[in-house]
Amino acid sequence: MTGKHTVDLTGVSETALMTLLVRAKEARRPDGILDDPMAIHLVDSIDYDFAKFGWAKRQDMALRALVFDKHTRRYLVDHPRATVVALAEGLQTSFYRLDASDVLGSHEFRWLTVDLPPMIELRRALLPTCDRVRMCAQSALDFSWMDQVDADDGVFITAEGLLMYLQPEEALSLITECAARFPGGQMMFDLPPSGLAVLSRRGVRTSRRYRVPPMPFTLSVAEAADLVNTIPGVRAVHDVPSEPGRGAVLNALLWTVQRIPVLDPVRPVITLLEFG
Incomplete structure (x- = not known):
C-alpha cells in the first residue's frame, strides 16, 4: 500500500469511507448509474481495509448522490452564484460532479464544507484545491459556520447522511437555525425509513466486522411534511422521490413505494425544505 494515505476514522466519521466505497464501486461499473x-x-488513494464493510451489491448511496446532485443543480441553475453548504460532508465528491456539469454554465457557485477537523484534514490531503471551495473544521452543530456564508446570491444546504446520527433535538435545532438565518435558501436531508427506527437506533450490521453507528433521529413522511407547520421560516416541504436505478425490478420497487402511502414506513425519507 506504498504511497497511499493511511486513515484512522471511527464512529460516524468512519461511515464516510463506507459511502465512498459504494459510490466508487458503482462508478467503476461499465453500466454504472453514477459518474464519479x-x-x-x-478509494485508490486511501490505505484502509474497505472489505470490512461487506461486498454486497448495492446502489443506495449512488442513488442518494444522484438525488442530491439533481436538486442542488436545480437551485444553482436559478441561483448561479449561490453558496452550497455541505454539512458533515465526509468524503462526498459532490462539488466535483457538479463542477463538471455542462448545465451550470459559467460555474460561479461557491462551496463551503463543514466537518470535523480530522475529516477536513483528510479532504485537504486528498482532494484537488479550488478557489471556490472553502472548508470549515467544526461540527455542524456549532452554528458559527453560518457567519461564513454570504447569502446574498442564495444558499443551498445539504445534510447528506447527517441528521440521522444526531439526537432529535439537535437535528431540529439545526433545521430551525438554518431556516431563520437563510430566508430564500433551501435545505435537503435524508433519513432512514421510519418503520425501521428500532433497528436503526441499534445500528445496522453490514458485515460480521462492521456495524453502522446508531441512528437516533427519524421522521415519517408525514412528520417531515409537517415541518412547514412546526418550524418557523420553513415555507414549503417537498418529499423527494428516488432517481431511477439499474434494473427493472429495483425500479419497479422504487416506483411502487414512492406512490403507495401505506408503504411510506419502509422507504427512506429524502426531504427538500424551502425557506421563506
Missing part, C-alpha cells in the same frame, strides 16, 4: 471519477481516485 473523484470517488474512484479517493
